[in-house]
Amino acid sequence: MKKTKIAPARGRLGVLIPGFCGAISTTLVGGVEAVKAGESKPIGSLTQMGRIRVGKRTENRNPLIKDFVPLADLGDLVFGGWDIFDENLYQAALKAGVLERMQIEALRDRLSEFRPMKAVFSNKFVRNISGPNVKKGKTKYDLALQLAEDIENFKKKHGLDRAVMIWCASTEVYTKEQDVHSSLAKFEKGMKASHPAISPSMLYVWAALKSGVPFINGAPNLGVAIPAMVELAKKQGLPLAGSDYKTGQTLMKTIIAPGLKSRMLGISGWFSTNILGNRDGEVLDDPASFKTKEVSKLSVLETILKPEIFPDLYKDLYHKVRINYYPPRGDNKEGWDNIDIFGWLGYPMQIKVDFLCRDSILAAPLALDLVLFMDLARRAGLSGIQEWLSFFFKSPIHADEVYPENDLFVQLEKFENNLRYLMGETLITHLGVEYYK
Ligand SMILES: NC(=O)c1ccc[n+]([C@@H]2O[C@H](COP(=O)([O-])OP(=O)(O)OC[C@H]3O[C@@H](n4cnc5c(N)ncnc54)[C@H](O)[C@@H]3O)[C@@H](O)[C@H]2O)c1
Numbered sequence: 001m002k003k004t005k006i007a008p009a010r011g012r013l014g015v016l017i018p019g020f021c022g023a024i025s026t027t028l029v030g031g032v033e034a035v036k037a038g039e040s041k042p043i044g045s046l047t048q049m050g051r052i053r054v055g056k057r058t059e060n061r062n063p064l065i066k067d068f069v070p071l072a073d074l075g076d077l078v079f080g081g082w083d084i085f086d087e088n089l090y091q092a093a094l095k096a097g098v099l100e101r102m103q104i105e106a107l108r109d110r111l112s113e114f115r116p117m118k119a120v121f122s123n124k125f126v127r128n129i130s131g132p133n134v135k136k137g138k139t140k141y142d143l144a145l146q147l148a149e150d151i152e153n154f155k156k157k158h159g160l161d162r163a164v165m166i167w168c169a170s171t172e173v174y175t176k177e178q179d180v181h182s183s184l185a186k187f188e189k190g191m192k193a194s195h196p197a198i199s200p201s202m203l204y205v206w207a208a209l210k211s212g213v214p215f216i217n218g219a220p221n222l223g224v225a226i227p228a229m230v231e232l233a234k235k236q237g238l239p240l241a242g243s244d245y246k247t248g249q250t251l252m253k254t255i256i257a258p259g260l261k262s263r264m265l266g267i268s269g270w271f272s273t274n275i276l277g278n279r280d281g282e283v284l285d286d287p288a289s290f291k292t293k294e295v296s297k298l299s300v301l302e303t304i305l306k307p308e309i310f311p312d313l314y315k316d317l318y319h320k321v322r323i324n325y326y327p328p329r330g331d332n333k334e335g336w337d338n339i340d341i342f343g344w345l346g347y348p349m350q351i352k353v354d355f356l357c358r359d360s361i362l363a364a365p366l367a368l369d370l371v372l373f374m375d376l377a378r379r380a381g382l383s384g385i386q387e388w389l390s391f392f393f394k395s396p397i398h399a400d401e402v403y404p405e406n407d408l409f410v411q412l413e414k415f416e417n418n419l420r421y422l423m424g425e426t427l428i429t430h431l432g433v434e435y436y437k
Pocket of ligand 1: 018019020021022023024025082083084085096119120121122126129131167168169170171172200201218219220244245246247248278279280283359360362363
């Protein structure tokens, strides 16, 4: 197999983050600083700790992923971003309350250097929070141009020729795809007329792509998935990825559901509820933002279980997802799942899961990996929707003609084979053909 030509990861890589003062962003930036200083380990990160099997099992070749594909080094990342709050990342990390105070104090000097740029924000799209650090502009087009100018200035200031943008800002209210999203020409006309269905997240995507910067969507917002943005990404030769980091409860769901299905066990009901007390929980307390999240969370079981092919097992499955804002827990979410299953002759059984997780501790390594893999994709000349990165998302964006792949194990295989393909290594099918020769 021929190796793909990949430009080297030379120089520094800008990491541009809408939602710079949020829980994920501060945990990511603080975490990378702690890892660089040798104070902590990058647990949960495939790019830093993951290995990949290459060749036959007998060859025993399991290189670190970061040695197998040419990724940017942590020391070459330059962070910057936007937020509606005007506080430095030391103050923001204290407020987010994810990392322990002692760890934040140890990082104080480094975190204090980061300050957010003024955000493009609208209370029509995120209703439960407001802040002073917001841009003004006559039209949405004018606001998007200001973002593009920020990107150019950031690149110049830090001498960067590569950057990636990753959405770590709040989940916007549920928006359905409309005519204004259907092509780039209509979208750009819509921006000039400040069309009400164009959200701030879409303006960030547009500004990133126009500036030659790949975009990753960490929230379930419609943002990247609209035809106008896919068209722009292809035109610019840039990769797009999303949506919504697959962390706590949905990670568990996409681990358990494929296992039950592989044994032909039926599922009659899956009730998921959780309590969450961080700012994300506060935003999701608004039913319109929750609706966006709910659609993203509900979609996973359908595509894994395929009730249309297995009606006896899954056609009557009742799936419900709830998020409850409960401030005392902060970022330490507790998620409960009750799964009603049935086996031989239809006899019922139950599974209970109680996951006491830490939302941003699970999300930060995904954000880091996505940034590094999207930069790799860009240097390898991959453009448009990057389905091989579905592994990291709750609601993977996908081509119109195919369904999204939500099964974590299929996603992992797809992801690893994509890396093998890029490096010209044989794809691994687990067929064991040598035994049939
Ligand atoms: N933590 C997880 O496990 C997880 C998993 C999947 C998805 N997500 C999503 O990731 C996003 C970030 O999560 P978080 O826990 O860091 O949330 P957070 O509320 O702590 O941070 C979001 C930040 O975005 C800022 N913001 C809002 N609108 C903005 C805009 N238009 N421009 C710039 N900044 C803006 C807010 O001021 C806030 O500081 C949320 O949308 C969340 O739903 C989180």
